[in-house]
Amino acid sequence: MIHNVRELNKFKNQYKKSMEAQYKKVLVCAGTGCVAGGSLEIFERLKQLTEEAGMPVSVELKKEPHEEIAFKKSGCHGFCEMGPLLRIEPFGWLYVKVKPEDCEEILEKSLKGDEPVERLLFHQDGKAYAAEEEIPFYKKQTRIVLSNCGHTDAEAIEEYIARGGYQAVAKALFDMKTDDIVQEVMDSGLRGRGGGGFPTGRKLQQVAKQKEVRKFVVCNGDEGDPGAFMDRSIMEGDPHKMIEGMMIAGIATGAHEGYIYVRAEYPLAVKRLQTAIAAAEKQGLLGDNILDSGFDFTLRINQGAGAFVCGEGSALTASIEGNRGMPRVKPPRTVEQGLFGKPTVLSNVETYANIPMIILNGSDWFRSMGTENSPGTKAFALTGNVNNTGLIEVPMGTTLREVIFDIGGGIKNGKKFKAVQIGGPSGGCMTEEHLDMPMDFDSLKKKGAMIGSGGLVVMDEDNCMVEVARFFMNFTQNESCGKCVPCREGTLRMLEILERIVAGKGEREDLDMLEELADMISKTALCGLGKTAPSPVISTMKYFRDEYLAHVVDKKCPAKNCQAMKRYVIIEEKCKGCSKCARQCPVNAISGEIKKPFVIDADKCIKCGACETACSFGAVTEQF
The missing domain is CATH 3.30.70.20 (Alpha-Beta Plaits)
Structure with missing residues (x-):
């Protein structure tokens, strides 16, 4: 139990020495993707072989330093295309596509000796990359929020504290006034990483000034965009960073209760969050009188059923309350009347994970990355027809070209780049003409797209953009809660038209009707889901109108993708x-x-x- 700041610092130094005493570390990726690929079997097999070889092995960080080889189940390393992944420290070697039968060679060369297993290293253009940080996929990244993912035991609070965890909470409690905390976040320019990019500091300020005694801090971990898994990876790989950010939001606003809303389809994330909360409570970092400050804070997990509409604030809070997840008319806003009708700070996982680092390092540090109006970094899920898929983090303002061709390694099978869908069903398509445009909130908004939660789906010359629009419209229509007519009926009509077009039965008049419906829905729908539902259709019609015309006039699919044609x-x-x-x-x-x-x-x-x-x-x- 950690009773005060002095004990927190003692705990930190003690476990830091224990980590340094681990002369070799084996970090096996235990994110969802690698687990599905058999990484836990690799973990157990390699640990067993090492123990049978008579070498000192540990799976838990001990209070007293011991020279040993540490085996850790880490969070997602990000390089999902190459999983299962395994990292050997202190060398920084990353082994890709590891199989259980590789364990004997890893033991002999890398654990008994100091030699990398050449064939398990990442190879590109005839070159082998031993150090993870030198691999092109990682080299151009700036991993801030994801800095611990893949480098620490995902379930060990001891390792999080040893790396400076909960120091930001201590600073917020004892070295800063609540107004100072709010101002630091405002000065940092941090904007919400889950949607339209609303300034986080303003949310804190608005909730802090409310006179209500009872307030809430809510984390949106629903992440419903197809192809997006940034928040999931943070919850699985570094849950304490998000929890610490929520605590600081509570300190700044006078809220003493927090809720984490996470979809039930993320069982590993739920398990890691439960483990993290239980560990923090056991250590006295959650609950009553935290660090002898008089501040109380409790956290609960609420599992959602996977409704995309529950990514919208009022629908999310309604779901936590036990009601059907449906948005309501605003005002009042969530900051005034949110969860249980009380003032509520509502942000997503990545946003909260940034707050501890801003408090510790200062707003100027945060502003040193990114652009003037979009400071900091952003995590993206890079998927689709790109060679290196996975989870990445880059400074705001990084161009699509750098992400797709430098980090992503270009288009698969030498195909030609065609477009990238950014922001999921609420976003839009960017084309070759946008490859050198900086990716930030304002630049993308001007082009009819949005960062959203950060999904990037790369498409090549074989993708039909009409079918892409139909796919996302089908998703949005299925996820419509049905409360308002424009979204419920309008998206259905748009979907029917798109299905008619890809079936070879469309007419020129259908294109005019799509544009009319898109304009009507975006202007009159009740919530953000409905207002942005037409975005993929609008952007594909803008940049690929010739494909729509080919479908309705020539009854042909230029990409040779629509099977009905x-x-x-x-x-x-x-x-x-x-x-x-x-x-x-x-x-x-x-x-x-x-x-x-x-x-x-x-x-x-x-x-x-x-x-x-x-x-x-x-x-x-x-x-x-």
């Missing part, structure tokens, strides 16, 4: 007239005479492909 034809010169294709057709769409070329009736054809499979002469082919 595919048709099977028989090449007359290759057809031997054997009738095998006709005999295999389930709808009798093929006709002809033996030893003469057969033909396919396009109106009858159901595009099952049975004829192409049956033909031994390559006479049946697909055409778009």
Whole structure:
């Protein structure tokens, strides 16, 4: 139990020495992706082999320093494309795509000796990269929020404290007034990392000035965007950083109760949060009279059912209260009447994780990164048709070109870059002309896109942008809570039109109707989900209108992606007239005479492909 700041510092120094005494560390990625790839099996196998070799092994940080090899289940390293991942310290070696059968060689060369396993290192352009920080994927990153992920035991509060954890809480409690805390966050320019980028300091200020005695701090860990997993990785890999940020928000605003809203589809994140909260309570860092300051703060976890609309503030608080997650008309705003009708600070995981570092290092330090109006760094989930997928963190203002081609390693299979969907279903498409545009809140907003929670889905020349718009509209329509007519009915009409277009049944008038509906929905929908639902359609129609026209006028998909527009034809010169294709057709769409070329009736054809499979002469082919 840590009773005061003196004991916190003693605890820190004690465990820091213990960490330094671990002459080698094996950090096995225990994020969701690597766990799914078998990383826990690798952890157990390598630990077992090391113990059988008679070498000193530990899996928990001890109070008294001991020379030993430490085995740690770390958070997500970020390089998901290459998982399962394993890092060996003090060398900083990163092994990629590790398998259980690699453990014997790792033991012999890297744990018994000081030699890397060459074949397990990351290779690019004929070069092997031993040190993790030298790998191009990591070299251009600035990992601040993610600094502990992949470098510490994800479930050990001792390691978090040894690395300076909860020092920001101590500073906020004893060295700063509440107004000073609010002002420091305001001066830092920190903007919400989960959506439109509202200034975090202003939220704290607005809640702090409310006269209500009972206030709340709420963390949005719902993260519903397809392809986004930044918040999940922070909750899994460094939960105490987020918890500490929530505590500081409570100190600044006079709130003594916090809620973490996390989707039930994140079971590992829920488990790590439960472990972290229990450890903080056991150490006296959560609960009553924290560090003998007189400040009380409790945290609860609320598991959501995975409704995208619950990313909206009032819907989220309604869900915590036990009601159906639906937005309400504003004002009053969440800062005035949020959870249980009380003033509430509501931000996402990444936003709270920034606050402790701002308090410790100062607003000037934070402003030294990023742009003037968007300071700091931003975590992105880089997915899609890019060579190096994974979780990255870069300064605000980094260009798409740097992210996709330097960090991401370019487009897969040498294909041509076409677009990137940024901000998920609420965002928009950026094209080749935007590759050198800085990624920050204001620059993207001017182009009709938004950072959102930070999903980046990269697309190549084979992606159909009409189908991309249909996919995101289908997602948004399914996730609409149905409370307001513009979103409930408008998105359904847009989806019907898009489905008609990709089915080859669209007309030119449909494009005008899509634009009219998009304008109406964005202006009249009740909440942010509805207002931004048309964004993928608007941006794809703006930058890829020729593809829409090809679908509705020529009835063709230029990307050869829309299966409804595919048709099977028989090449007359290759057809031997054997009738095998006709005999295999389930709808009798093929006709002809033996030893003469057969033909396919396009109106009858159901595009099952049975004829192409049956033909031994390559006479049946697909055409778009």
